[in-house]
Each structure stands twice: as C-alpha cells, then as structure tokens.
Amino acid sequence: MAKREYLGEFEFVVILALLHLGQDAYGVEISREIERRCGRGVSLGSLYGTLERLESHRLVSSALGEATPERGGRAKRYFQVTANGLDKIRESQRALCNMWDGLKQLEVMR
Amino acid sequence: MSALKPPALATWLLGLMDSDAWQDAVAGDLFEDYQQRRSSTWYWCQVLMVVAISVGKDLRHHSVLALRALAVAVLSLCLAHSLVSELGVVRRVMHMASPLLGWWPSVVIVAALEPFLICGPAGLAVALTHRKRGATMVLLYVAALFAILACLCANRAHWTPGCVVFWESAVFALAGALFGGFLGCAWEGFSRTRAI
Numbered sequence: 646m647a648k649r650e651y652l653g654e655f656e657f658v659v660i661l662a663l664l665h666l667g668q669d670a671y672g673v674e675i676s677r678e679i680e681r682r683c684g685r686g687v688s689l690g691s692l693y694g695t696l697e698r699l700e701s702h703r704l705v706s707s708a709l710g711e712a713t714p715e716r717g718g719r720a721k722r723y724f725q726v727t728a729n730g731l732d733k734i735r736e737s738q739r740a741l742c743n744m745w746d747g748l749k750q751l752e753v754m755r
Numbered sequence: 756m757s758a759l760k761p762p763a764l765a766t767w768l769l770g771l772m773d774s775d776a777w778q779d780a781v782a783g784d785l786f787e788d789y790q791q792r793r794s795s796t797w798y799w800c801q802v803l804m805v806v807a808i809s810v811g812k813d814l815r816h817h818s819v820l821a822l823r824a825l826a827v828a829v830l831s832l833c834l835a836h837s838l839v840s841e842l843g844v845v846r847r848v849m850h851m852a853s854p855l856l857g858w859w860p861s862v863v864i865v866a867a868l869e870p871f872l873i874c875g876p877a878g879l880a881v882a883l884t885h886r887k888r889g890a891t892m893v894l895l896y897v898a899a900l901f902a903i904l905a906c907l908c909a910n911r912a913h914w915t916p917g918c919v920v921f922w923e924s925a926v927f928a929l930a931g932a933l934f935g936g937f938l939g940c941a942w943e944g945f946s947r948t949r950a951i
Binding site for chain 2: 671
C-alpha cells in the first residue's frame with residue numbers, strides 16, 4: 646500500500662491549533678483551542694492518537710514539561726510544529742487554495 | 756481548594772493501558788480538564804475512548820502478539836476445563852449445595868461457578884504472559900470470548916430455563932475473563948512498581 650502523503654482534515658486542524666498556541670500547546674489547551682475556533686468538541690484520546698501519528702511522521706515534536714498539583718502530579722507534554730510540518734501545512738494550504746479558486750458558489754463565504 | 760478526584764476505577768483502567776510518558780500526559784490532561792467539567796460520565800467516556808484507541812494501536816502494531824494471546828487463551832481454557840472436570844470441583848459444590856438449597860438453585864450456582872473458574876485463569880494467563888501489553892491482550896481475549904458467546908446465545912434466544920442458565924454461564928464466563936485478566940494486569944503493575 647502506498648504511504649499516505651497528504652494531511653487528513655483533523656491533522657490539518659491540529660497543526661493549525663499548535664501554530665495558534667505557540668509555546669503553550671499541550672493536550673487540554675489544544676482541545677480547547679479547536680473547540681473555540683471550530684466549535685467542535687475533541688476527545689483527548691483521538692487528539693493524542695493524531696499527535697502521536699504526526700510525531701511519528703516528524704511533522705510535530707514534543708517535550709515533557711513540569712508536573713503540577715492541578716494535574717494530579719503528572720507532567721504536561723508540550724507540542725511544536727517542526728520545519729517539516731510547516732512545509733506540509735503550506736503545501737496543503739496551496740492545494741486547498743487551488744481547489745477553492747474560481748468557485749463562485751463559495752465566494753460569499755470567503 | 757483541593758483537587759476533585761476523578762473516578763478511581765476509570766483512572767486505574769487508564770493506568771493499565773501503557774506506562775510510557777504519553778499515557779502519563781493523557782492522564783494529567785484528563786485530570787486537569789475534569790477539575791472544570793466535574794462530570795464522571797465525561798471522564799469515563801474520555802477514558803474509554805483513550806483505551807479503545809490505545810488497544811487499536813497496539814493490535815495494529817503487535818499483530819503477532821495478538822495471535823499469541825489468543826493461542827495462550829485457547830490453551831489455558833482447555834487446560835482449565837480439563838482441571839475443573841478432572842478435580843470435580845463443580846460436582847462437589849453441586850453435591851454440597853443441593854441438600855441445602857434444592858436442586859434448581861444449585862444448578863444456578865454451578866452454571867455461574869464453572870465458566871468463571873474456566874475463563875478466569877485463562878484471562879490471568881493472558882495478562883501474565885503479555886506484561887506491558889497485558890491489558891490490551893486481555894481486552895482482545897474478552898472481545899473474542901464475547902463474540903463467540905454472543906453467537907451461541909443468539910441461537911438460544913428463548914425464555915426456557917435451559918437458555919436462561921446458558922446466558923447466566925455466558926455472563927459469568929465474561930466476568931471471570933475480565934476478573935482474571937485485570938487481576939493479572941494489577942499484579943503485573945504491582946510487581947513493576949515494586950521493581951522500580
């Protein structure tokens with residue numbers, strides 16, 4: 646089976662949320678950011694599944710943060726978009742814009 | 756203000772899945788979000804989702820281990836079945852219980868005890884032979900057992916006493932598998948903590 650080269654819709658949303666959050670991107674904040682901007686609830690299980698997949702494709706990197714009492718003494722895992730990830734998101738943006746261009750029915754929405 | 760504790764059983768189930776730092780971060784995120792949402796149902800749903808995704812991932816990446824777990828389960832079931840029949844534990848219980856309780860209640864007890872004693876050790880064996888992936892393999896074993904029992908029960912969907920006893924046996928078989936499996940996982944977790 647050919648390796649998948651494109652980003653899925655949720656992967657796209659997660660990478661954009663990471664870019665919006667910058668240094669403060671960890672599980673809870675990412676899910677809240679997606680909820681705030683897209684108006685859709687995200688389960689932490691599917692979010693971490695996606696982040697793990699993105700990290701295995703080297704589009705995202707992660708580092709352990711500090712453990713705090715409000716997290717039951719567990720550490721945060723902070724995520725960042727890598728240079729590869731930025732290239733991939735730009736590529737996806739170009740592809741989507743090309744698809745979007747010239748669609749009169751969608752001009753009002755833009 | 757002290758932190759609100761999320762449902763302990765769900766947290767324990769989450770802890771069984773994997774011991775790496777990812778799982779620790781997920782548990783921390785769930786704990787943090789739970790302080791705001793304060794809904795046990797939400798917490799349980801999130802934990803079950805994490806468990807389902809983690810099991811799916813493990814099965815995709817460790818398909819050989821999954822086959823081995825099913826083989827261990829089948830062998831253990833055969834062994835436990837022979838031992839239970841050979842030692843006559845159930846026959847003895849029935850013999851002791853029938854003068855005290857009557858024939859019908861003793862049949863009900865035996866129908867619960869026998870599958871529990873057969874499926875429980877198999878779950879324990881699966882958990883103990885798969886250490887870090889124990890919980891995933893136990894859930895796979897329980898799911899396979901459930902599928903087989905559901906097929907058998909579907910053919911006996913009548914309200915006759917024989918069918919009711921059969922359903923009871925199926926429920927106790929699943930309960931035994933879960934009990935044995937999670938006992939093994941808890942034991943593995945305990946020995947890992949002690950080793951650290």
